[in-house]
Amino acid sequence: MEARNKLTILKRLLLLVSACVFFVSTAAVAQLVKFDNEDDPGIYGNELGDFQWIRGQYTNYAGGRRGYGRYSRGGWWDTDYPEADENFLRGVRRYTNIDASPRNHEFIDLTDPSLFENTFLYMNWKRVPIGSSHSGPNFSPEEIEALREFMFRGGFVMVDDFWGQPHLDDMFVEMAKIFPGREIIKLSNTHEIFHVFFDIDEVAQVPGRMVTWDFGGYMKLDDPRYPPEIYAVLDDDGRVMMVANYNTDLGDGWEHTFYKGYPTKATNNAYKIGINFLMYAFSH
Numbered sequence: 001m002e003a004r005n006k007l008t009i010l011k012r013l014l015l016l017v018s019a020c021v022f023f024v025s026t027a028a029v030a031q032l033v034k035f036d037n038e039d040d041p042g043i044y045g046n047e048l049g050d051f052q053w054i055r056g057q058y059t060n061y062a063g064g065r066r067g068y069g070r071y072s073r074g075g076w077w078d079t080d081y082p083e084a085d086e087n088f089l090r091g092v093r094r095y096t097n098i099d100a101s102p103r104n105h106e107f108i109d110l111t112d113p114s115l116f117e118n119t120f121l122y123m124n125w126k127r128v129p130i131g132s133s134h135s136g137p138n139f140s141p142e143e144i145e146a147l148r149e150f151m152f153r154g155g156f157v158m159v160d161d162f163w164g165q166p167h168l169d170d171m172f173v174e175m176a177k178i179f180p181g182r183e184i185i186k187l188s189n190t191h192e193i194f195h196v197f198f199d200i201d202e203v204a205q206v207p208g209r210m211v212t213w214d215f216g217g218y219m220k221l222d223d224p225r226y227p228p229e230i231y232a233v234l235d236d237d238g239r240v241m242m243v244a245n246y247n248t249d250l251g252d253g254w255e256h257t258f259y260k261g262y263p264t265k266a267t268n269n270a271y272k273i274g275i276n277f278l279m280y281a282f283s284h
Helices: 002-017 026-030 083-095 113-117 141-152 164-178 250-255 264-283
Strands: 051-057 100-109 120-123 156-162 229-234 240-246
Touching: 051 083, 083 100, 083 250, 083 264, 113 141, 120 264, 141 156, 141 164, 141 240, 156 164, 156 250, 156 264, 164 229, 164 240, 250 264
Parallel strands: 051 100, 051 120, 120 156, 156 240
Antiparallel strands: 229 240
16 A cells, blocks of 8 residues: 555656646647657757656567667567657657656566556567467566556556457457456547547557568558557556557657658657557556
8 A cells, every 4th residue: 555655646746847747739739740850869968857768578588588788689578669769758858848858768677676666667568470489478477466566556557569360369368467357448539548638539540660561561551450449457446557559559650750751640649649648647
């Protein structure tokens, strides 16, 4: 109970520090476009800001626990890293009053005690190829317990980048490990989470370069066989604890902010929904 109260206090402090966090001018919304050169990371110097973005690293990835510092590779937990994380923080800084910096991001083990010092956790846990036991997560009991406790204390988890029924089935398997007795629901666009900051009336598809084009992708944009959907797990009070983005890839939308061939509209949609998730996590 004490730990849960500490996380609640942390959320309130974040809101107080960013007293205008829910304000954005209509002009800013209308002009939500790709960044330009003025957003070069060099302008931030050594400034870190108050908000730290964290990405979850699970142990079950190819090659075991290997890596080379910040650019550790292997498995799928680090898909789009670090460009997606850095660019999203640029968006948070640009479109809200949250004190964010593209330098202030980190990946941590799910069992790291510092997890509970945060409110928002981003994860990519798709399994490619489907059925492989060493690509996506196969959560250990300790990781399951940590994730469950994080969310029960008031934390919010976003998982991203699932395409097609096999990925969806696999996602349900992993979510059921964390919450075996809870229903996994599909969120309607009337849910508060889509209107807490930006008004999002349609869950738009944010394309992944791998599955749509450039790399021999197998689907086209707006393919009716792959409708974009958001799945969620709620706590006993109806608070969204976890969201999973299906047939859409916010991480790619952030990662390719500076890539001229990536649709500006898709980039905008990726920032809008990601920022809404963040605002919801801070306020619920």
